[in-house]
Amino acid sequence: MSREYVYRGRILNLVLERDGNTTYELVEHGPAVMILAQTPQGVALVHQHRPAIGGDTLELPAGLVEPGETLLDAAQRELAEEVGLGARGWELLVSAYVSPGFCSEKLSVFRAWDLYESRRAPDPDEQMQVVYLSPAEALALIRSGEVETSAPTVIGLLLAQT
Amino acid sequence: MSREYVYRGRILNLVLERDGNTTYELVEHGPAVMILAQTPQGVALVHQHRPAIGGDTLELPAGLVEPGETLLDAAQRELAEEVGLGARGWELLVSAYVSPGFCSEKLSVFRAWDLYESRRAPDPDEQMQVVYLSPAEALALIRSGEVETSAPTVIGLLLAQT
Numbered sequence: 059m060s061r062e063y064v065y066r067g068r069i070l071n072l073v074l075e076r077d078g079n080t081t082y083e084l085v086e087h088g089p090a091v092m093i094l095a096q097t098p099q100g101v102a103l104v105h106q107h108r109p110a111i112g113g114d115t116l117e118l119p120a121g122l123v124e125p126g127e128t129l130l131d132a133a134q135r136e137l138a139e140e141v142g143l144g145a146r147g148w149e150l151l152v153s154a155y156v157s158p159g160f161c162s163e164k165l166s167v168f169r170a171w172d173l174y175e176s177r178r179a180p181d182p183d184e185q186m187q188v189v190y191l192s193p194a195e196a197l198a199l200i201r202s203g204e205v206e207t208s209a210p211t212v213i214g215l216l217l218a219q220t
Numbered sequence: 221m222s223r224e225y226v227y228r229g230r231i232l233n234l235v236l237e238r239d240g241n242t243t244y245e246l247v248e249h250g251p252a253v254m255i256l257a258q259t260p261q262g263v264a265l266v267h268q269h270r271p272a273i274g275g276d277t278l279e280l281p282a283g284l285v286e287p288g289e290t291l292l293d294a295a296q297r298e299l300a301e302e303v304g305l306g307a308r309g310w311e312l313l314v315s316a317y318v319s320p321g322f323c324s325e326k327l328s329v330f331r332a333w334d335l336y337e338s339r340r341a342p343d344p345d346e347q348m349q350v351v352y353l354s355p356a357e358a359l360a361l362i363r364s365g366e367v368e369t370s371a372p373t374v375i376g377l378l379l380a381q382t
Contacts, residue, residue, distance in 0.1 A: 154373065162273050
């Protein structure tokens with residue numbers, strides 16, 4: 059078995075792994091977090107442009123875990139940066155790989171409760187708008203195809219209904 | 221805005237997109253499908269080794285859409301290849317991007333019903349074992365961390381409970 063790095067970058071590396079006659083194209087990618095925050099106005103969702111898909115998405119607030127952060131640190135930072143909320147209660151709901159056929163990114167979905175207003179400070183390269191919807195409203199928009207989203211967002215919204 | 225292809229491969233391309241001072245590392249990846257097939261013995265799940273994560277996963281049957289296939293064609297082929305089942309009823313439950321921050325892969329989850337035995341023919345480079353569990357059993361294993369899985373599998377299992 060051999061491993062060749064084709065690219066080493068900022069958020070991902072591309073590796074060709076050869077095992078016998080098979081070559082796997084693998085993306086090394088760090089962990090990520092997503093936050094389900096239910097306010098009296100609905101679940102906090104973020105509308106943003108995503109260059110990778112050439113369009114916009116409506117997603118639960120999410121982001122990459124930075125060096126030295128725990129998963130919870132990252133979830134708290136992202137909820138503050140993207141939505142402007144803090145939370146006194148945190149629970150890890152579920153962790154899953156986003157696409158384990160080629161990529162090592164593992165995403166953890168947290169529930170945040172006992173919320174309070176914090177300072178919003180999105181990344182300068184992120185233009186995002188916060189939207190509050192009930193889980194049922196958001197899922198209806200997603201399932202009808204009216205808005206695009208991420209698989210972890212669907213998990214969060216389904217768990218919000220239970 | 222400029223786009224530079226760093227790598228063009230079999231299942232993915234790696235592109236650097238520059239927009240002003242920002243460089244995005246983007247992975248172009250084709251669409252995929254996943255199948256929720258509930259039998260009297262439980263939901264059909266596949267236990268397999270995933271080189272990208274250096275470990276095993278328990279996932280709903282899934283795979284990439286091949287050239288010339290519709291999403292439904294691919295779902296029918298994957299259910300036959302990986303599990304050895306055909307189905308007379310098919311419904312698209314939801315489609316979502318697996319990780320739209322960097323990757324264009326969009327995954328569609330189908331429900332298959334009115335199932336019948338078909339011929340199983342896994343890809344030669346895939347060593348997989350089919351396991352039948354109730355959605356609640358599978359979710360408990362996933363949420364406790366006893367097994368690793370994919371985000372779309374969690375969606376399918378949550379929808380199986382509704």
